[in-house]
Amino acid sequence: MAGHIQDRWYKTETGPDGTPRKVRSDRYGTGLRYRARYVGPDGKEKSQSFPDRQKRQAEQWLTQIEADMARGQYINPKAARTTFQQFAERWLKMQTTDPSTQVLVETRLRLHAFPRIGRRPLDSFRPSHIQELVRELEDSPMSGSYARNIYSDVRSVLSAAVDDGLLNRNPCGAQSVRPPAAEARRVVPWLPEQVFAVRAALPERYQTMADLGAGCGLRQGEIIGLAEDDAVDFETGTVHVLRQVKLIRGKAVFAPPKCNKERDVPLPRSVAASLRAHMHGFKVAPITLPWKTPDGPKVTFRLLFTNTTGGLVWKSNFNIQDWKPAIAAGGLIPAPRPGESYASAREHGMHALRHFYASVLLDAGESIRAVSDYLGHADPALTLRVYAHLMPNSQDRARKAVDRLFLPGEPTD
Numbered sequence: 001m002a003g004h005i006q007d008r009w010y011k012t013e014t015g016p017d018g019t020p021r022k023v024r025s026d027r028y029g030t031g032l033r034y035r036a037r038y039v040g041p042d043g044k045e046k047s048q049s050f051p052d053r054q055k056r057q058a059e060q061w062l063t064q065i066e067a068d069m070a071r072g073q074y075i076n077p078k079a080a081r082t083t084f085q086q087f088a089e090r091w092l093k094m095q096t097t098d099p100s101t102q103v104l105v106e107t108r109l110r111l112h113a114f115p116r117i118g119r120r121p122l123d124s125f126r127p128s129h130i131q132e133l134v135r136e137l138e139d140s141p142m143s144g145s146y147a148r149n150i151y152s153d154v155r156s157v158l159s160a161a162v163d164d165g166l167l168n169r170n171p172c173g174a175q176s177v178r179p180p181a182a183e184a185r186r187v188v189p190w191l192p193e194q195v196f197a198v199r200a201a202l203p204e205r206y207q208t209m210a211d212l213g214a215g216c217g218l219r220q221g222e223i224i225g226l227a228e229d230d231a232v233d234f235e236t237g238t239v240h241v242l243r244q245v246k247l248i249r250g251k252a253v254f255a256p257p258k259c260n261k262e263r264d265v266p267l268p269r270s271v272a273a274s275l276r277a278h279m280h281g282f283k284v285a286p287i288t289l290p291w292k293t294p295d296g297p298k299v300t301f302r303l304l305f306t307n308t309t310g311g312l313v314w315k316s317n318f319n320i321q322d323w324k325p326a327i328a329a330g331g332l333i334p335a336p337r338p339g340e341s342y343a344s345a346r347e348h349g350m351h352a353l354r355h356f357y358a359s360v361l362l363d364a365g366e367s368i369r370a371v372s373d374y375l376g377h378a379d380p381a382l383t384l385r386v387y388a389h390l391m392p393n394s395q396d397r398a399r400k401a402v403d404r405l406f407l408p409g410e411p412t413d
Helices: 055-071 084-093 099-117 127-139 144-163 192-201 204-216 220-224 269-281 315-329 352-363 368-375 380-390 394-406
Strands: 004-007 010-014 020-024 034-039 045-050 238-241 244-248 251-255 263-266 285-290 298-303
Touching: 004 055, 034 055, 045 055, 084 099, 084 144, 099 127, 099 144, 099 244, 127 144, 192 204, 192 315, 192 352, 204 220, 204 269, 204 352, 220 244, 220 315, 251 285, 263 368, 352 368, 352 380, 368 380
Parallel strands: none
Antiparallel strands: 004 034, 010 020, 034 045, 238 263, 244 251, 285 298
8 A cells, every 4th residue: 555544643652561552642533533645756745634434535545546656647636626727827828829829718718618617626527527518608609619619728728737647638538528519601702793892982092902802812910911022022923921910919019920821822913903003092101010929029011001190000990990881881781870880790801802712713723722822721621621612513513524525615604
């Protein structure tokens, strides 16, 4: 047996005849009687106390400790009493991911995980507790994809606890546990006339931003971060996507593109003409922001797009003051009544222009690999999951192939 059991209600003394004998200690009859003691793998003594008449439980506890150490599954009982929230807060501080991603994870855990499971000690987690969390997330009004993100954050925290030796295994990995169900939403690209209507409704200084979204597939932050000296090569017809402008806790910073993927995107002649006209009509402005983090080194770029005062285009102001009126004018959302705000329309944000761009390329027969590269996706699998339904199917190709053979000279569309 690892360690030994100390009976704190008795002590050993040497009697008058020189033989040891047990006598009552000062603790007799009060407090926890048995103290199970052992030396852990770290060389430090650990203990657990048990009340009167529970010596058998103390012995069983020590036996289990010995078995766990022999199997390499030993967990320090006191460390395992750390709560989910205590461990998650330390885990968050040690993350080296993108700062904006850290903010999103911290927000999801703080708002949704901590109130539900934050006080639960790590060693008490069972698959049933994760099942209960999943049910609560699914019953809440949040979207399924957001609930899955919360679940993924919880799973990552518990995996880190396993790595640190505070859990034997992650309860999220049990076969009985499934992540929250996510609704299957298919991207529905805008029609060309909708793109043109929204562009026409934008203020003139922002119309070329719509051209870069619909004609080059750039993200909103990437468009705002385009600089005069390194962004556009009119001779080769290329847009160099080297940075973006993003917000971290409300502060704007320059940062690498999403997934740290700098890329070159083909610049169509129509978009190039729009860019030339914009650069002729609106002055570029030097904008200085921190690099990557709010406390990062300051860097300056001469940005192609600025607001009406020559400063940075703030996404929030642009989206509310310029974009929503434009998509309302384009018939994508209803115009608000006097005194009311525009309706929420996440599916019609500026990201819709990227969906339109992808749909145009796929309809023209461009490969998933190329579309993925131009969009700056992490990998082509992501592109395929999002846009597979927009690709011409095999039946379409079969009909067109036969028609080209039997109906030469006639259109096959």
